[in-house]
Amino acid sequence: MRKLLLLLLAAPCVAWAQAHSAEEVKKDIQRHRAMAAAHEAAAKCLxxxxKPDVCMKDLQASCKGLAIGRYCGMKHEH
Incomplete structure (x- = not known):
């Protein structure tokens, strides 16, 4: 049962990896690094x-065109 559960959880990852070309994966890596840098800058700002509003505006500006949503692809609780 445990092996089946692991297989079911891993299947979407395998399918995603096969559906993207090497160039697409390279671009995704660059986007993730850019989002991480934007979040690091937001943390340093705080x-x-x-004020959080100022840092959020900076984060949103840094992430424009990079990620989906207001929170640069990441949102935490509160």
């Missing part, structure tokens, strides 16, 4: 004492 650490500097700036």
């Amino acid at each position: 650490e500097s004492g700036k």
